[in-house]
Amino acid sequence: MRTFTMVVVAMATCVLLAQPREQPARIVSTSPSTTEMLFALGLGDRVVGVSSFCRYPPQVTSLPRVGTIMRPDLERIVTLRPDLVVISDRNADLAGRLAAAQIPYVAVATTTLADVSTAMVRIGAAAGIEAHARAVVADIEERLERIRAHVPSGPRPKVLLIMGRAPDSLTGIVAAGAGSYLNELVDIAGGTNVVSAVSGLPYPQLSLESILRLDPDVIVDTVDMGASEIDRQARNAASLRLWQRFQTVSAVRHGRVRAAETDAFFIPGPRVVEATEWLAGVIQQPERP
């Protein structure tokens, strides 16, 4: 009798555990980084709406657009009948409106690298695949560690990552600062973020003068990336010409001003590995005499 009870209890437990949790089938993402996370987690086929800026992976280009991360169009979101919306944790407004509309959502941060990992796990948990999400995150972290392990010993080049500036000029420069995930990517790739010494903000504005004083060894300019490959090369050449006047800067003197070749730089998501690999290649390239 006791055995029988135990068997029944065990079977019931199995049935309960096997019962799949109600998984969301229609997911809306409000930013490129969360869209990439969803696809990296294998949830891509459940994504029914993405932000206006989403371009990667290519299949998102045919999906309905719901506006931008801070100003999404709730009407469009509601029309897509989502059972999960991924939003920014900075958008309390949207969170309140989704709650009022009784639409489930998960709010995530993407400022630091740890935020990116946490975000992916939380999205996975909300989608009922937390274990898988943890595995994906562990894989990303392991690949980043492998890049870090390959950094040669010796002095670390001072790196400046330019995230924004006025087109065709070196004004209004916004750089990746100490508080951003890009700061960590530079560190993993074997460099030192030259801005972290002067500002703790994620994305500080810098004057050209302060950049001349900081004297970076490597400059990565992510502005004016262009749409096509030919377009991009032309723009890259133009970006590099802008810097040529400033031969006192080590990076200019040694031909180590580079235009970014991947939009992964802008997107705190699973492609941080790709961005770091590219960055490591640039930083660890031997100096031109």
Added chain:
Amino acid sequence: MTAAAFNGLAALLLALAAIAGLCVGSARLPWTVVVGVLTAKLVPGAASLAGNVTAADQVIVWLVRLPRIVVGATVGAGLATAGVVMQGLFRNPLAEPGLLGVGPGAVLGGVIVFVTGWAARSAVALPMAATTSSLLVLAAVYAIAASHGITRLTHLLLVGIAAGSLCTAVSSLLISANAVAWQSAQEIVFWTMGGLDARTWVHVWVSAPFVAVGIAVVVWKARDLDLLALGDERAASLGVEVEASKALLIVTAALLTGASVAVAGLLAFVGLVVPNGVRLVVGPRHRTLCPAAALAGAAFVVSCDLIARTAHPPVEIRLGIITGLVGSPMLIAMLARRLRVRGGG
């Protein structure tokens, strides 16, 4: 045109703009669905009648479109009434609520909330801070400008303008001095340009009561406003408690402005164009001018908002741009017509 005819026209425009605003949007909803949602929500016991209405339709009509229209009407009425009070008190058609530093004060409160990150954590933080700081700025301006219990309007104006400039400068400093993250800076600039997107019932509750009370006070004090236009001494001799009345009216104008800026940002020109335009039509008596301006202001902002969100889809043009773009030519046209009539007569 009589005041009654004008009010009827403004009410008609408001109703048309509101109906259009309920029926037009990025989601295509037939008007029957809109009617269904409204009856289900407004008529007790009618929920069962709305058979063809889905939960999504309810959200779109009741939580997205309607609050936006109600906030627009509230803000329009509030700013227009505040303008009426300011122009009446200062006996100057160029007076507008921003002159007392109230508008810039509200913006500063909003910017502080953005900078400290509270805005990201709570949707109520922004309107609350904006209203509070606008009242604080007004209190400071009043305290500085008042001497020996007498408030000279010119002093009030000068101190107000200076305080407003200071608030604007501090706001700009906070935005540009790297005090905020990149995206927040963009958000702030968007907010200061004025707009009604993403308004909710919360925004209605934090603005509508203030605006309703404010308009009631102005209508109640309409006779005082008329008499104050004759000058302080004449008004006093005609039985107006000049200082008390002025203080009450100025606080009311500030409250109206603060509550409006808090939920809609800075809307260019509403407080200037609407009262002046309405005054040309219904005349300067505040008993008729004030309600007419409130109604016209509501109709103006709701109509402009309709243009802002449908003119250039899928991008929304900022409402502050439309109010300026539509309002200024309207005022110029009205003035030109008035001048021609006078010249001919």
